[in-house]
Amino acid sequence: MKLNLLVNIGTEMERKLNSIGIYSSEELKDLGSKLTFKMLKAHYPEICLVHLYSLQGAINGVEFNKLSDEMKSELKKNIVIV
Helix, strand or coil, X not given: CEHHHCCCCCHXXXXXXXXXXXXXXXXXXXXXXXXXXXXHHHHCCCCCHHHHHHXXXXXXXXXXXXXXXXXXXXXXXXXXXX
């Protein structure tokens, strides 16, 4: 499935994902939100935790702001934001 058909993935996020070699929802799901976020962060240092939540929401098929606090806490583990 094309990335822009996923919830939370707009044109700009799709462009960024394409720039790191992710072109489909299957590739995003295979890599997972944490690894994808780390890859994006290496190329786009300005991205923040909202992007991580957006990626997980896209994988789960829910809006990022609907993720549970427990899920957000789990996602933040081992993620360094500078």
